[in-house]
Amino acid sequence: MPKNLPSKICEVCGLPFNWRKKWKKDWEEVKYCSEKCRKNKSKIFK
Template sequence: MKKKKSMLPSKICPVCGLPFSWRKKWEKNWEEVRYCSERCRRKKSLKKSEV
């Protein structure tokens, strides 16, 4: 039985501040996922250097 997207776990991206939902490709490492996209993952170092 498929789950509704609204029932999936979600997190807030620390870079852009937007919520993102669980994805099948993150199934094995959902606990380690921090960023919603590669773009935000790359921007994390820029944000640290600005501070």
């Protein structure tokens, strides 16, 4: 597994997450680390 994968900070929980193959085409639009955070985007935990 490559160690130099891009990462981002989840806008909901504030935790870092790494690039995943399923996000290859839309990585620029990815804002949430999981479905749970995406569904709870109105409840920011920070």
